[in-house]
Amino acid sequence: MGGRRRDALRLWVGSLAALLAVVAADRPPSPPRRASGVLGGSVVLSVSVMPGAKVREIEWSFQAGSGPALLVALFRDGKFDRPDPSDRFKQRIEMFNETLRIKALEMNDSGVFGARVKILPALVEDQLFHLTVYEPVLTPRIQSQLISSTPKGCNVTLQCLSPGKGRVNVTWRKGNPIQDLSSTDRYQVSPDGRTIQLFLQPTSLNTTYSCMASNPIEHKIVSFDLQRICQSGVDMSFSKSGYMVLTIVLLVLSLGAAFWCWRINSEKSAQAAPIPTVQVEESPSDAQNTEVQKRSPPEGNNKSLGLQENNVQRSPQREPLIATAQDQN
Numbered sequence: 368m369g370g371r372r373r374d375a376l377r378l379w380v381g382s383l384a385a386l387l388a389v390v391a392a393d394r395p396p397s398p399p400r401r402a403s404g405v406l407g408g409s410v411v412l413s414v415s416v417m418p419g420a421k422v423r424e425i426e427w428s429f430q431a432g433s434g435p436a437l438l439v440a441l442f443r444d445g446k447f448d449r450p451d452p453s454d455r456f457k458q459r460i461e462m463f464n465e466t467l468r469i470k471a472l473e474m475n476d477s478g479v480f481g482a483r484v485k486i487l488p489a490l491v492e493d494q495l496f497h498l499t500v501y502e503p504v505l506t507p508r509i510q511s512q513l514i515s516s517t518p519k520g521c522n523v524t525l526q527c528l529s530p531g532k533g534r535v536n537v538t539w540r541k542g543n544p545i546q547d548l549s550s551t552d553r554y555q556v557s558p559d560g561r562t563i564q565l566f567l568q569p570t571s572l573n574t575t576y577s578c579m580a581s582n583p584i585e586h587k588i589v590s591f592d593l594q595r596i597c598q599s600g601v602d603m604s605f606s607k608s609g610y611m612v613l614t615i616v617l618l619v620l621s622l623g624a625a626f627w628c629w630r631i632n633s634e635k636s637a638q639a640a641p642i643p644t645v646q647v648e649e650s651p652s653d654a655q656n657t658e659v660q661k662r663s664p665p666e667g668n669n670k671s672l673g674l675q676e677n678n679v680q681r682s683p684q685r686e687p688l689i690a691t692a693q694d695q696n
Contacts, residue, residue: 399479399495403584404472405503412467412496414482424485427467429456431478440467472500499583502533507580509591514564521567521597527578527589528561537561540577545588567597 404410416422427440437455440462441448447462461468465484469476480496507529514522527537537560541548548554553566567574577590 399497402480402496402498404469404476404498404500405584406472406474406500407503408472408584409468409470410472410498412469412480412482412498414465414484414494416465416484416486420490421487422465422484423487425465426483427462428481428483429478430481431475436481469498474500474502476500501582501584502531504533504535504580504582504585504587505529505531506587507537507578507589509576509578509589511591511596513596516597518569520569521593522565523567523593523597524562524564525576525578525591526562527580529580533582535580535582538579538581539563540579540588541574543575543590545577545579545590565593567593 402410402412414425423443425442426438427442428436429439430436438450439454439456440460441450442462442464445464449460452458456469459470461470467480467482477498477500480498482494482496484492484494486492507527510526510528512524512526514524516522525539527539529535529537539548539554539556539560540546541552555564556562563576565576573594575590575592577588579586579588581587
């Protein structure tokens, strides 16, 4: 009798296990759970099991897009194994019981991680994790432009500039501690949320506005004190029209100064004395030449000319004769 009961119990347990296996095989996978990570950081994926359930095995797989699934890790009998340690994850995967950790995240790690959980005695459940890796959020900066500042108030535009390649969400806050903008504030935000135009009363100038750049994983905040450019009742800056008027005034003054300098130079040139004419005195040699030319006979008086030439030719011959006579005496 005891043996028959044991056989019946074993048959009942086997039938129940087979039934549970069929039910588990036909059970659709649970909807993916969202997971987020930042580039260069890490993310932890943990499966959910019923209290008291004993996990026999977990198979971790990864699928990017519509490509084939890749078996990346195996947890069996309390031990962790990597079927292919040279795959794209290499040494970036760690596992602790029912938890999988991916380190040094890359942008192409975004995808679906699947965990096939096998629970004793014969329960199988598939759990999915949709991982998204984001670019890190860098600290933004605020660029301001004063439109006008009068005793009645200040009109200023603030633009939030967020560096980096990743897509971030930009929102505006005010005050310290930071709080949301209220309906009583006079402001206008651009469609992309990056630019805000403020219309502030003199009593509201002592206010700090903050720009928050964020993605689903992290955020960065930078604040701006409006008293840096707005002063109650004092126009501390020019508007666009003011700069145009100032430019025109400076241009007119420059042209006037140039015309005045040109006029002064013209008057000095007109009052300058003329250069005196210097009479050139004739040298004695020039006077002798002129006298000789006057005494020269007219053309055709060959006799006088011939006489002068003979005198010039004979004069050298007299000097030796006189010297000879003196030597004889």
